[in-house]
Structure formats: structure tokens, C-alpha cells
Amino acid sequence: MTDTIDNLVVVRGLTFKFGSRVIFDGIDLDLQRGKVTAIMGPSGTGKTTLLRLIGGQIRPTAGTLYVDGHEVPRLPRGELFELRKRMGMLFQSGALLTDLSVFDNVAFPLREHSGLPEAMVRDLVLMKLEAVGLRGAQRLMPSELSGGMARRVALARAIALDPMMIMYDEPFTGQDPISMGVLVKLIRDLNAVLGLTSIIVSHDVAETSAIADYIYVLSQGKVVGQGTPEALRESDSEWVRQFMQGTPDGPVPFHYPADDYAEELLSNEARR
Amino acid sequence: MNALQQLGHNALVALQRLGRASLFLWALLMGLPSLLLRLPLLIQQVFSVGVLSLVIVVVAGLFVGMVLGLQGYYTLVDFGAEESLGVMVALSLVRELGPVVAALLFAGRAGSALTAEIGLMKATEQLSGMEMMAVDPLKRVIAPRFFAGVLSMPLLAAIFSAVGVMGGYIAGVGLLGVDAGAFWSQMQARVDFYEDIMNGVIKSIAFGIVVTWIAVFEGYDAVPTSEGVSRATTRTVVYASLAVLGLDFVLTALMFGEV
Ligand SMILES: Nc1ncnc2c1ncn2[C@@H]1O[C@H](COP(=O)(O)OP(=O)(O)OP(=O)(O)O)[C@@H](O)[C@H]1O
């Protein structure tokens, strides 16, 4: 097993396909313990898919990945669940349980796993909610929250079991500038205070650069750039520079792979 | 040739689905022991699955019973056998209409709701989220709903039959003047506990398993979009209703036929 002492997540030759569509084509990643690593790339490159692979929800077509020394794709179900108790994941949509209140959502993992008495659960939940600034919203139902608030509740839930790592899927989208700032600080602080390892998936270059220690840039199934935020801005690759600076023109394709445009417009083939 | 290919393809897809559904049922049954340790989860679902179907079952049972009373009376009175109305109403309800109609209502009321709820939980990543919190959604979400359905169905069918008998009484004795004593005593004498009531109960248990199984599987297997969930909900009602009617024929032939 490769350097799992320093690296919490080690990915080697990871290949993944949805049907015949190749999402990842032999990528290697090393995510250092205690650091904030960002995975960036255009929409649809498979960032969310990568998090699902790390969480063991889907299995790679080829290659492998280790989390804390465990080879995730080969882990039996029981051990995978044990490992997941130590991984927090913040879904793009928040994924709050809609039939439970904010309080009960955050309490959910504690009640399922910790076996703590209810009084202690309550204190822990209030602490986590306070950390994301939503203690006042504890009695609301998820349908009464804005998208940004839901994301913060989901964050409180993700840290409820004090995991060793957190995976954030697009934490910044849908946040106003203030809560964005709060969130950026929160992620940094959580990382420092709780000694977490954080993985941030995002395409918000500015915010991500501000907190990431190391960035991988993915495109079309490959790692096209990696390094510290500073190093990436000065990258030799035109592609990476375009992405980091956000200019619309350049080698980054905006389109989902398709047949030739003119050909398709001119073809007489009836619509299916 | 193409049509043949399509047919083969569809058959394979259907078989695959049946295989998945069977594994799914197996996994649910495996979830029973851990569910017994967490009875509140089950009770909560019995409430939302069973108790909420109660009103429709009671109202439908009353009307079906009253119609049986009227129709039975008109037929029996020609033979001067209107005293047997109680038996006729009770047997039709306990053997057939109770389990079958209650199951059809259950599929429409509770089955569709189960599918939609589970399908939406899937579409909004709630099930995925649970998995990432190391909570098995099969055990935490699906199994309680499944067993709640299986438990509720026989009770609903029994309530349907009981209310139906009352409906038959209201129509036959109350409106048409059949002798009340004859109504009850003939019923008491001729309805057999094992032959009639137990067979009806067995039917309703079988229907409960099939309807709830279809409902939770369709939800769990739904394409996670709003369209996928709406299709799954429709499929639940259609498949569950057809399954109930088909199964009823098979069970009836086995129980009451001399085959
Ligand atoms: N269930 C699926 N079946 C087939 N293809 C899928 C499925 N889920 C995702 N894909 C494809 O995989 C690719 C990667 O999806 P993914 O959700 O990982 O993208 P992403 O990088 O997270 O994008 P975004 O930034 O928009 O969230 C997409 O192009 C999508 O078309």
C-alpha cells in the first residue's frame, strides 16, 4: 500500500465508466492528512462521481483507491459502513431528510450510531448548529430553509460524528457573500480545530483557492493540473490558466461531447 | 426481426428486474431482526401506512356491504330465501371482497404513497445521504414501511369485512325488513372459522406482502427524477392491482376448489 501514512486518500489508476462513457481515465490522486485538498474542473467532469467513488457508493471500472489504508472498492459492507462513520459528506443538494426537523436531522447520525443519552445528543446538536450559525433554526423543517441554509445544516450533520474527513460537494454555490465568507472560514477552522482532512469539490476558483492547500484540476477524465493555488495560477498549461482565471475562450470545451454540429443540423434523419 | 429482438430485450429486462426485486425482498426480510429491536420505527409506519388508509377502507366497506345487502336480497327473495342474506353477505365479504377490495384500495391509497415517498427520497439524494452516514436505507427506511404494510393489510381487510357486514345489515334488515334474528343466526351457523375466515385472512396476508413489496420496490428502483417517480407510482397501482386479482384467482382455486 502506497504511503497511507501521510495521505488519507490515495487513488491509483482510477478508471470509471458510465456505460460506454468514460468519466475517469486512469487518474492518480494523493490527499494529504490534515490538509484541504480541492478537486476542480468544469461542470460534468465527474467531481461528484469521484466523491461517490471515495465513499464506496459506486465501484471503479479499474484501478483502486484507499481511504485511511482501506481499499474501498474491496471492503465488505460492514467495514465500509464503519469507515463511512468516519467520513462526512456534504451533498450538493444538502440531502436533508425532509420528514425530520433541522434538529432531528443533525441528531440523526448521533442517534443511529453513538448510543449517547438524549441529553448529550441535544447538547452536541446545539453545538454543531451553533458552529454553522443556525441554532435559531433548529425547529424549522427542511422545506422551510433556503438552499444555502440547508447546506449549512447538512454541514452540521456531516460533522456530528466528528469524522476524520469531510467531502464537500460544491459547498459555495447558492451562498450569499456573507454566508460564503462564513463558510470559507468555517471549513478552514473545522479543518484546523478538529484536525480534519477536507476534500472540496468546486468550480468556484476564487473561494476554493483561498482555502485549499492543494488543488487537482480534472478535465475529460484526466488530471490536467495539480499544485498549490499559487503554482496553478502560474501554470505552463494554457488550459489550467484559462480555468483558474475563468476566461470564456480557450481550450476548455463548453460543450458536452457531441457529433459534428453542422452535420447534425443538415442531416435528414428523423428525430427519435 | 427487429420486433423479435425487441421482444427478447424486453423479456430480459423484465427478468432482470424480477431478479432485483427478489434480492430486494430477501434483503428486507433480513432486516426484520434489527427492526424488532426498534419497534417505534415500525409503529410510526403502521400509523402512516395503515391508520391513514382506515377511513377509505371503512367508507368503502360500508357501501360495498350495503350493495351486497340490496343485490343479495333481490336475488334471494325470489326463492323465498332472504333469511340467508346474512350468510351471503358475510361469505362474500370474508372470502373475497374483504381481502380483494381492501387490497385494491390499499394499493391505491398507501401503495402509491409509499412509492412516491421512497422515490422522492431517492431523487433528492436522501437515501444516498443516509448510506454515506453509514445508515442502511433498506433497514432504516424501507423495511419498516414494508413490514408496516404487511401487518396493516390483514387488519384493514378484517375491518372492511366487519363494516361490510354492518352495511349488509343496514340495507337488508334496516331498509328491506329481513328478520334480524335470522340474519345473524344463519350467519353464525354457516360461516366456518377455518374454511372461510382463516382462508380470507391468509389471502389478505398474501396480498399485503405482494402489494407492499411492489410499492417499496418500485420506489426504490425508480429513476431518480420527477418523471421517473411519477411513472413508478403509476406502475405500483397497476401492477399491484393486477397482482392482487391474479393471485386471488390462484388462491381461491387452491382453497375452495376441489382441484
Ligand atoms: N447515473 C448516471 N448514469 C449515466 N451517466 C451519469 C450518471 N451520473 C452522472 N453521469 C455522467 O457523469 C458525468 C459526471 O457527472 P458528475 O455529477 O460527477 O459531474 P460533476 O463534475 O459533479 O458536475 P457538476 O459540477 O455540474 O456537479 C456527467 O457528464 C454525467 O453525464
Ligand SMILES: [Mg+2]
Ligand atoms: Mg456535481
